[in-house]
Amino acid sequence: MSNRELIVKIFHEVLDTTDSCLSSTLEDNTVLLDSGLDSLGFAILVARLEEELGFDPFVEMKEAVYPTTFADFVKIYDERKGAF
Amino acid sequence: MNTLTLEPFSPQNTDMVLSWRNSARVRCNSIDDSIITKESHNLFLNTLSQHTSKRYFVMHMGTQPVGVLSFSGIGQDQVTWGCYIGSEKISPGTFPLMVCIAIKFAFQFESTASLHSEVAAHNHAPLKLNQYLGVDSTGEITKKTTSGKVVQFMQFCVSKDDVKKVLDKAEKILTSSLRTQLNSFKVLNEQ
Numbered sequence A: 001m002s003n004r005e006l007i008v009k010i011f012h013e014v015l016d017t018t019d020s021c022l023s024s025t026l027e028d029n030t031v032l033l034d035s036g037l038d039s040l041g042f043a044i045l046v047a048r049l050e051e052e053l054g055f056d057p058f059v060e061m062k063e064a065v066y067p068t069t070f071a072d073f074v075k076i077y078d079e080r081k082g083a084f
Numbered sequence B: 001m002n003t004l005t006l007e008p009f010s011p012q013n014t015d016m017v018l019s020w021r022n023s024a025r026v027r028c029n030s031i032d033d034s035i036i037t038k039e040s041h042n043l044f045l046n047t048l049s050q051h052t053s054k055r056y057f058v059m060h061m062g063t064q065p066v067g068v069l070s071f072s073g074i075g076q077d078q079v080t081w082g083c084y085i086g087s088e089k090i091s092p093g094t095f096p097l098m099v100c101i102a103i104k105f106a107f108q109f110e111s112t113a114s115l116h117s118e119v120a121a122h123n124h125a126p127l128k129l130n131q132y133l134g135v136d137s138t139g140e141i142t143k144k145t146t147s148g149k150v151v152q153f154m155q156f157c158v159s160k161d162d163v164k165k166v167l168d169k170a171e172k173i174l175t176s177s178l179r180t181q182l183n184s185f186k187v188l189n190e191q
Helices: A003-015 A041-054 A071-081 B011-021 B039-050 B095-108 B126-135 B160-171 B176-182
Strands: B004-008 B053-059 B066-070 B078-085 B114-120 B138-146 B152-159
Touching: A003 A041, A003 A071, A041 B053, A041 B095, A041 B126, A041 B176, A071 B114, B004 B095, B011 B039, B011 B053, B011 B066, B053 B095, B066 B095, B095 B126, B095 B160, B114 B126, B126 B152, B126 B160, B152 B160
Parallel strands: B078 B114
Antiparallel strands: B004 B053, B053 B066, B066 B078, B114 B152, B138 B152
């Protein structure tokens, strides 16, 4: 399973866990803040991804970058995976 | 590993704190929604130095300042806390982390029996987080902000008996590095 597929799968799980609704179809250009997940949802998403992938790319960043779109979010995980 | 520190308010962090506190994003969720001047902030710093029951901190994750945590009632049985996130660039999980730090900081004092907070009813993220963590809602109150707006606030309370339950739930939504930071956070220049 690619990072993207895993993220999409867990993203939907977290929407259910937090009683949130996806505002529209999750696309690469979906703006995260408008996606339907709030700060609680993103905390859970990143914690769940750490369980699956074994790393938290945000804590490892020297300078914090908050992704704007869904594609930016996936890229952070792809780049971290590729770096090791 | 990044360390998590609480730096007390001081003249050195005034400009940064005011740039956060005076942003529309923070003021719209505050009872005092006025613009705070540097002069009045300096007077406030003088007051803080004379009242040990009030503690105001800038929270840093590594070298990055991320927000403010405030406490009043330290040394008494009821402590009240508040927070706001200052930086636009924060790691996911920062907000639940702030809740955990508030609980750990407040209940390190023997006298603390309960930790209280108020959240504007239109501020959905903290309301949802409190609900998710099982923090008891104790009521609601209507208040007039400094600018005269009437705002409904929801009141929350963590009692000493609930600390473990809430922290256990919160730690499940933190990544392992954030949990490590939480368990080793430091208060700078503690008197």
